[in-house]
Amino acid sequence: MKKVITLLFLTLLALSCNKPKNDSLIQGKVENEQISVVSKIPGKIIKILVKEGDLVQKGDTLAILDIPEVDAKKNQAEGAVVSAKAQYSMAIKGATENQIKQLEAKKMGLKEQYEFAQKSIKRLSNMLKDSLISQQSFDETFAKYQGAQAQYNAVIAELDDAKKGARIEQQTMALGQQDRAYGALQEVETANKERYILAPQDMSIETITLNLGELALPGYTLFNGFISNSTYFRFTIPESKLNKIKKGQDLTVSIPYTNKTIKGVITTIKQLSSYGNIATAYPDYDLQESLFEVKIAPINLTETKDLITKTTVTISL
Known part of the structure; x- marks a missing residue:
């Protein structure tokens, strides 16, 4: 003590x-x-x-x-961007060149059928006036004429849609998918930068x-x-x-x-x-x-x- x-x-x-x-x-x-x-x-x-x-x-x-996980996610994001860009491009451009050619050929064929039916109905109209044909024969030819006209108008509309591309709603959806893919890639690139530890100040x-x-x-x-x-x-x-x-x-x-x-x-x-x-x-x-x-x-x-x-x-x- x-x-x-x-x-x-x-x-x-x-x-x-x-x-x-x-x-x-x-x-x-x-x-x-x-x-x-x-x-x-x-x-x-x-x-x-x-x-x-x-x-x-x-x-x-x-x-x-x-950070190996970031490298894997970066590859996935880059692939998603490529796919989304192709989808948007297809929505904007519409049909391919070969599809356009096929529709053009279809249009030409239906145009000839329509013009032939148009000429036929004019000739039969005169013959009907002179009672050279029956009303039944004229009606049958007129029905074929209307069918040819409808097919021709339909192919014109189909060709026009193919040249203009997809509907605006589909284009907007494809654009949204593309922006989303770019956002995912940007997020991965930001995370990739975090592998470098930097001095925040002197x-x-x-x-x-x-x-x-x-x-x-x-x-x-x-x-x-x-x-x-x-x-x-x-x-x-x-x-x-x-x-x-x-x-x-x-x-x-x-x-x-x-x-x-x-x-x-x-x-x-x-x-x-x-x-x-x-x-x-x-x-x-x-x-x-x-x-x-x-x-x-x-x-x-x-x-x-x-x-x-x-x-x-x-x-x-």
Whole structure:
């Protein structure tokens, strides 16, 4: 028991010795906006084109997935497009050239029959007036004349439909099938592009979560990193010191490990909901006090170019 009390006393003594003597000095951390790159469709990793620590630009390929299902669906979609295009073309053009020729020949034959029947009925009309033939004979010939005329008119209409193509409803249906096939192909091509994992922004690669040959599932994080030019400084301030700061205020941030200072401006002041987010190494506050996160953005981002994330910085209030 005595050993435990002695150890606790020494720990508290060490903390009190390390605690900054200047109560106005507040410690914080260098931070960068984090970003995660995930996969949208499942696939096996066949290439990783970056390594941890690399700086990449927006649109750079980070990895390539093998997605055999997409290749199969692409072949099916391409075949559907070819079939739909042929159906629509047939609906627009109508009959083939040989079918048109056959109808033209049929038209010529029926035209000759119709013209012969027309001549015959004229001759028989005169003979009927002179009572050279019976009414029965004339009626029979007139019926044949009407039949020839109907057949001739029918073939003209059939030939006209063949040249114009299918009805407008059939053409619209064929066009819809073609558009649907193109849409399916476009969907597959979009999925095919997802095999390439691209950097969404300029960023640094901090961690790579999978290795070659492993399966990347939809929504699984493949790369973690920091967004370029997103450096800021984060501090934890107790409410008793809020009267010393305000949003838009200019402050000087000191970087101990480089012995440099950087001018910054307070951009955000918000209450902390979790003690795990405390940025100050030696928080000196009453347990009843609320804690607030203060975000300071550097005025000149180029001055933060070589700063290391999570290193300690200080401000004086």
